[in-house]
Amino acid sequence: MDYEPVIGLETHAELLTESKLWCRCSTRFGRAPNSQTCPVCLGMPGVLPVLNVKAFELALRAALALNCQLNRTTFFDRKNYYYPDLPKNYQISQNYCNLGVDGHLEIPLDGDVRRVGILNVHLEEDAGKNVHAEHPGADYSLVDLNRAGTPLLEVVTAPDMHSVEEADAFMHTLRQVLLYTQVSDCKMQEGSLRFEASISMRPAGTDGLGARVEIKNLNSMKAVRGALEREIRRQTSLLKSGEAVQQETRLWDEVRERTNRMRTKEEAQDYRYFPEPDLLPVEVTNEMLQRVRESVPELPLQRRRRFCDELGLSEYDATVLCDQKEVGDYFEACLAAHGSPKSIANWIINEVLREVNERKVSMEEFEVPPERLAELVRLTDEGRINANVARDIMTKMIRTGKDAAMLVQEEGVEQISDGAALEPVIEQVIRDNPDTVQDYLGGRKQAVGPLVGQVMKLTRGRADPKLVNQMLREKLDRL
C-alpha cells in the first residue's frame, strides 16, 4: 500500500516594529542581554500591558493579504505555562477569537497554482531566550529577556499539503508575502521566521486523517524539509510493518538530522486558556480597516501574472523579477523611463542581478538609479552602443556615478553602424588575413567569426557586430 503525507504548518514571524507589543522597549536584535527590558516585559507583578497599535495593524495587514475573514472585535487570551524564558508564567496570545480566520494562500506548484487554506492568523508575544552554556563541564543556563514581548504573528494552515515540495512552496510564498507587505523582515538567522509542522500519513487517495505528529524546533526552511522527509520515512515504515503511529510531539535535531520524541498525547500540556483580563477587546474600525487595506501592496503572484499578461514577459523572467519586491519595483521604475519591458527585463536579470549578487549588495544599495539604467538600455536598443560596450559602461556608471550618455561621449564608444565608415576597415581585414579568407571560401563558413573579431578590434569594439558580420559575408561571397 502507498501512503501520502498530510501536512500542516504553523509559522511564527516577528513583526517589523520598533518597539515591543505591550511596552516601549526596543525590539532591536543582537544587543547586550537583558538591556532591552522593563518591568512590563520582565513580568513584574502589578504592571499593565498597553497594546502597540502598529503591531496590531501589521497583523491585520497580514490577515488581509492572506485572504482571511476578520473578527472585527477581537480579544487576547492567556496561555498558561511555566518556562524560565517566560517570566509572567503565561503568554498573551489569541485562542478564542483570532484576528483572522478562514483565509488562503495561493502557491505555485509544478507550473500550476494550488490553494492552501489558512485556519487562522493571530497576534501574540514572543518569549525570551534560554542560553545554554556550552563549554565543557558547564552546568548552567542563562536567560536573555530582550526578546520577551516582541510582537509575533502566528499563521496556522489547514492540513492541506501533501508533499515536502508543497510545504516548501508554501513557506517560500508566505515569506515573500510577509516581505512584500513589510510585515516582517523574515530573517531566519535572527529567528524572525520559525516553523512548526504537523504531519500524518494515510493510504494514498483516501480522505481520513491518521495520528498526527507535531514537530517543533524548526528554525529554517531546510530544517522543515529535512524533518518532514525524515518523518515521512519513519511513519511509513511503521505503518508498513503493521505498527501504529503515536500521536506525539517530536523535536528536530538539526545536527543528527532526526526527530526525537518530546512528549506523548498523555503528557500534552493543558494551557488553561482564559481571556486576558488586563487588556480590552480591540475593535477594527472602518477607518482602520480602510487604511490598512490600502497599505496592502500588489502581491507577488498577482504581479507575476500582470508582468506576463500585460507586459508579455516570459514566466521565467516574471518570476525572477517578482521574487523580491525591490527588484520588481526597480524594474517598474526603469519601465516608466523606457517602455521596453523585454530589454529592461534582460538587463536586470543578466547584468544588474549578477552584479548585486556577486557583490552581495541589496537592490536599494545598487548604485545606478532606475532612470539611468533605463537610459543605458535605451542607448543599446537604439543601436547607439553595442551590448559589450554597454556592459562596460554599466561598470563605469557604478564606479563613477556618471550617466550613460556622458560616459559614451567621454569614452568615444558610440557604435559605428554606418556601412560607409566600416567599409575600409572590412577591406583591410580581408587583405590582412588571406589564410582565414581562403578558409571561408573553401567552405568553412564559421571562419567569418575571427574576421568579425578583427574588425571589432580595429574599431575598439565600437562596430555594430551584426552589420559587420553581414557586410563581411556579402563581400567574401562576391570574391
Ligand code: ZN
Ligand atoms: Zn519592556
Ligand code: MN
Ligand atoms: Mn504561537
